[in-house]
Amino acid sequence: MAGQGIYFHDTLFTASLSWGTDLVTIFVGLPLLGLAAWLARRDSLRGGFLLTGVLAYFLYYGASLGLGTAYNRLFLV
Numbered sequence: 001m002a003g004q005g006i007y008f009h010d011t012l013f014t015a016s017l018s019w020g021t022d023l024v025t026i027f028v029g030l031p032l033l034g035l036a037a038w039l040a041r042r043d044s045l046r047g048g049f050l051l052t053g054v055l056a057y058f059l060y061y062g063a064s065l066g067l068g069t070a071y072n073r074l075f076l077v
Contacts, residue, residue: 007019014068018065021061025058025061029054029057029058032050032054033051033054033055033058035050036050036051036054037051039051
C-alpha cells in the first residue's frame with residue numbers, strides 16, 4: 001500500500017501512476033482547457049476541436065479513476 005495521502009488504499013504502483021497523472025492534469029490539462037474554451041468562445045474551429053479533445057481526456061481520466069482506483073476521501077469530488 002502507498003501508506004499516506006489520498007491514495008492510501010492503492011498500491012505503490014497505482015498511487016505513483018495516479019500522482020503523476022494528476023500533476024500532468026493540473027499543469028497541462030487545466031491551462032489547455034482554459035485556452036481551448038477561450039478559442040472556442042471566439043468561434044474558432046480549431047478551438048472547438050481542441051475543447052472536444054481536452055474534455056474527452058478529462059472524461060477518460062475521470063472514468064478510469066472512478067473505475068480503476070480504490071475509494072478514498074475525494075471519491076465524490
